[in-house]
Amino acid sequence: MSDPYSILGVAQDADYDTIKKAHHGLCMEFYSNARNPALRVVAHDKFKRVQEAWKVVSNTYTRAELDQSLRPPEKMDAASKTEHPYNLRSVAKATLSFNAGLAPNVQTAQTIGPAPSAAQKAPENWEIAKKAREEACTKLHTGIKQYEEATDLIPTDYPGHPDIHRSKPSAERAKAVSQAYSKASKLATAAYTDIRLAKSGLGGALELLEQAKDGMLSGLISASHLNECKEMIIHLRIHDTEATEYMAMSNADSRKFHVLAMAWLAEADVLENGGRDDGEDEL
Numbered sequence: 001m002s003d004p005y006s007i008l009g010v011a012q013d014a015d016y017d018t019i020k021k022a023h024h025g026l027c028m029e030f031y032s033n034a035r036n037p038a039l040r041v042v043a044h045d046k047f048k049r050v051q052e053a054w055k056v057v058s059n060t061y062t063r064a065e066l067d068q069s070l071r072p073p074e075k076m077d078a079a080s081k082t083e084h085p086y087n088l089r090s091v092a093k094a095t096l097s098f099n100a101g102l103a104p105n106v107q108t109a110q111t112i113g114p115a116p117s118a119a120q121k122a123p124e125n126w127e128i129a130k131k132a133r134e135e136a137c138t139k140l141h142t143g144i145k146q147y148e149e150a151t152d153l154i155p156t157d158y159p160g161h162p163d164i165h166r167s168k169p170s171a172e173r174a175k176a177v178s179q180a181y182s183k184a185s186k187l188a189t190a191a192y193t194d195i196r197l198a199k200s201g202l203g204g205a206l207e208l209l210e211q212a213k214d215g216m217l218s219g220l221i222s223a224s225h226l227n228e229c230k231e232m233i234i235h236l237r238i239h240d241t242e243a244t245e246y247m248a249m250s251n252a253d254s255r256k257f258h259v260l261a262m263a264w265l266a267e268a269d270v271l272e273n274g275g276r277d278d279g280e281d282e283l
Helices: 004-008 016-033 040-057 060-070 073-082 086-107 118-152 171-218 223-272
Strands: none
Touching (some): 004 016, 004 040, 016 040, 118 171, 118 223
C-alpha cells in the first residue's frame, strides 16, 4: 500500500482530529462520485485505498509501526543510539537505578540487614494486589457498559451501510442515523480506553498476586489465605481474557461506526438535494 499519509492528504505529524476530518472529506467525495457511472469504478478503488490508510493511521500501534518504517535510515541510526523500545527502555532505567543504589546499599548492608523475603512481602503484595484488582475490575465494568451503550445506539431500522438498503429514509432520518453512529463511535472509543487501562491494571494485579502466592507457599500462611489467593488469580485471568476480547471489539467498532456515520451523513446530503429515486419509499 502507498504511504497512508499521502493517500489521506495529511502530514505525518498530523493529529488525530486533522486526520479524521481529512478522512471525512474523502468519504464525502467518494459517495458523490460513486453515483456517477463514469466515476464509479475509480471512486470505489480510491475509497478502498482511503479505508486501508485510515485503518492504519487511526490505530496507535499500526501508526507507530508506520512512522518507524517511514523514518529515513540516517534518522533511524541516530535514534537507535538514544531510543529503546518500551520494554528495553524500562530495563535500561531499572538497571541505572539499581547501579546508582548499589554502592550505598553495599556499604550499609550490615546496618539495614537483608532484603525482605518473599514470605515477608507476601502480606503487602496481597493487599496492594487486592486494591489494584478492585480498581481494574471497576474500570473494566465501566468500559464494557460504555461499549454496550454504544451498540444499543445502532438504529434497528437502518443498520449498516446506506447502500445495502433498497428503501431509503428521509434526509432528516438519514441525519439522525448518522448522528447515532457518530455518538456510538465516541462511546466505543471511550470504552476502548477504559478497557485498555483495566487490562493494564489487571496485569499488574496478577503479577503481584503471583508474587504473594509464592511468598505464601514459602512462609507460614494459613491455607485459607493461600486458597483465596489462588482463586483470585484464576478470576483475574478470566477478566484479563474478557478485557482482551472487548478491547478488540470496541476498537474495531469505533472505527466502523465512524465510517458509517460519514456514509449516512453523505446519504442525507444526497437525499436533501433530491438524490432519492422516485420509486423509492420514504419512511
